[in-house]
Amino acid sequence: GFELADLLYDSTETAFSAWEWTANLGAPAALVAGAVLVTLSETREDMAPRKTDKRWVRTAKQTMRFLLLSSFALEVVSIFVGTVTGSVLLSHGDQVAKKVVGYASPLALLHHHHEFEYLTVQIGFLQGLFNWLAAVALEIFIPKEGENKSARRMxxxxxxxxVSLTLWITAFYNHHLTFYSDYASMLKNYAVLFVKRYFLSSPVRPLSFLYGPAIAVSMWLSWRAFKSPPEDDDE
Structure with missing residues (x-):
């Protein structure tokens, strides 16, 4: 909090408009999160790996469930960060004239002063949407017991x-980006900012001694889950 204590904007009116953007993005993110929970609830039993599953089917089921949970988490992060960033945007005053930065739009203000938060909100929503669409596509594609040839083809x-829709959404998004060349460059910038802020910052963040090991444990549990052999499963 103290690191933002001296932050001032060119215009509080522009900051207010940026806050409106963060608030408005919360609604579609919440809709996707709700759809994810419904999908997870309806497919949880059918998508549980079974001993008799082929290897690719087993992997597809595990990937599908992972995509759903990660989608929900990303949408929640987008909503949370957008809400907190909105509070920050409404907490600071105007710059004095001689120190004006010169950004011409609310999103330019957000990108200039809060790039990490801007990327978190954008990527959280879009990647959450992508993960949900990918999970639904996988759920449909995975063969079902008793499925005939016509149903399989459909x-x-x-x-x-x-999949085609997801690719088109990506192309549409890339064409309308303002501060980055494409979505991949956004992800690259975000990864760099994330590591700098939460692992290479000075002074060291005290919570890094908790979330660092937590991330490592989660990665190990993910590896163990995907490597779980069929012999461990009960019919």
Whole structure:
């Protein structure tokens, strides 16, 4: 909090408009999060790996469930960071004239002063949407017991259209980006900012001694889950 104590904006009116953007993005993020929970609830039993599953089916089921939970988490992060950033935007005053930065839009203000937060909100929403679409496509594509040839072909068709939709959304998004060349460059910048802020910052963040090991444990548990052999499963 103290690191932002002296922050001032060119215009509080512009900051207010930036806050409106962060608030408005929370609604679609909440809708996606709700849809994810419904999908997870409806598919939890069918998508549980079974001993008789082929290897690729088993991996697809595990990936599908991981995508759903990560989608929900990303949307929640987008909403949370957007809300907190909105509070920050409304907590600071105007710059004196001689120190004006010169950004011409609310998002330019957000990008200039709060790039990490801007990227978190954007990526959290979009990647959460992508993960949900990918999970739904996988759920449709995975063969079901008793599925006939016509149903199988239709499911392959539907999964293919969802993949096509995801690719088009990415192309549309890349075409309308302002501060970055494409979505991949956003992810790259975000990774750099994340590491600098939460692992290489000075002074060291006390909570890094907690979330650092927590992330490491979560990664190990993820590896163990995906490597779990069929022999460990009960029919």
């Amino acid at each position: 499911n392959q068709c539907l999964a293919s259209w969802l």
